[in-house]
Amino acid sequence: MKILGVESSATSASAAVYSDGRILAVDFSNTGLTHSQTLLPMVDSVLKTSGVDISDVDYLAVSNGPGSFTGVRIGVSLVKGLADPLGKKCLGLSTLEVIAKPLENTGVYAVAVMDARCNQVYTAQFDCSDGFNRKTPDEALSISDLAEQLKKINGKVMLIGDGALICYNKIKAELPDILIAPLNIRYQSASSVVTIAAEMLEADSDIALDSVDLLPNYLRLSQAERELKKKEKG
Numbered sequence: 001m002k003i004l005g006v007e008s009s010a011t012s013a014s015a016a017v018y019s020d021g022r023i024l025a026v027d028f029s030n031t032g033l034t035h036s037q038t039l040l041p042m043v044d045s046v047l048k049t050s051g052v053d054i055s056d057v058d059y060l061a062v063s064n065g066p067g068s069f070t071g072v073r074i075g076v077s078l079v080k081g082l083a084d085p086l087g088k089k090c091l092g093l094s095t096l097e098v099i100a101k102p103l104e105n106t107g108v109y110a111v112a113v114m115d116a117r118c119n120q121v122y123t124a125q126f127d128c129s130d131g132f133n134r135k136t137p138d139e140a141l142s143i144s145d146l147a148e149q150l151k152k153i154n155g156k157v158m159l160i161g162d163g164a165l166i167c168y169n170k171i172k173a174e175l176p177d178i179l180i181a182p183l184n185i186r187y188q189s190a191s192s193v194v195t196i197a198a199e200m201l202e203a204d205s206d207i208a209l210d211s212v213d214l215l216p217n218y219l220r221l222s223q224a225e226r227e228l229k230k231k232e233k234g
Helices: 035-050 069-086 095-103 143-150 164-171 190-203 223-233
Strands: 002-007 013-019 022-029 059-063 089-093 109-115 120-127 139-142 157-160
Touching: 002 035, 002 069, 002 190, 013 035, 013 190, 022 035, 022 190, 035 069, 059 069, 059 190, 069 089, 089 095, 089 190, 095 109, 095 120, 095 157, 095 190, 109 143, 109 164, 120 143, 139 143, 143 164, 157 164
Parallel strands: 002 059, 059 089, 109 157
Antiparallel strands: 002 013, 013 022, 109 120, 120 139
């Protein structure tokens, strides 16, 4: 089973190829260049490096949100555009699950956090003491509300994701024992996209979608939509 994975939900971007229990190639960038500039060349790079032709890929997977509205759209659109003419099946994965995956079996309580602006984060929590077990749904919370939730957790709590440093600096006074993930695993990567996708497909191959059914999961309205609703109410 061969899987091409794409991740572009925040500032960083990446692509990866998985084949039969191995990650063959990963390309990662956090330069700040737009994903429309970097993502397709990354896909081309990992396919060439792994020696896999796009026609030989069985599934395409992408983190389809939450995250940057533009970044999520680019990733989902790219995967749909590659999958549709080839008749390939797709998977859309929670960005927050992709973020937390590197902490599997590390003995910590993982809190995936993405900067959602306006003093809010997209967040989800995972118990990684023995495996990788989701404890909360994907949601948008204020940092103060998240801090109140984390005060109730026993054990080592580790923040991971592009919002980890922001949260850490804001809540470490209230939660002095809180940890922050090392820089080398802090940002979401397509290596986790293909790993999670492979696990899901091995459990149930029918979970894959036709490309037309792959959609972004923004989790909340855009700023423009929120402003429009305010005007309509006014």
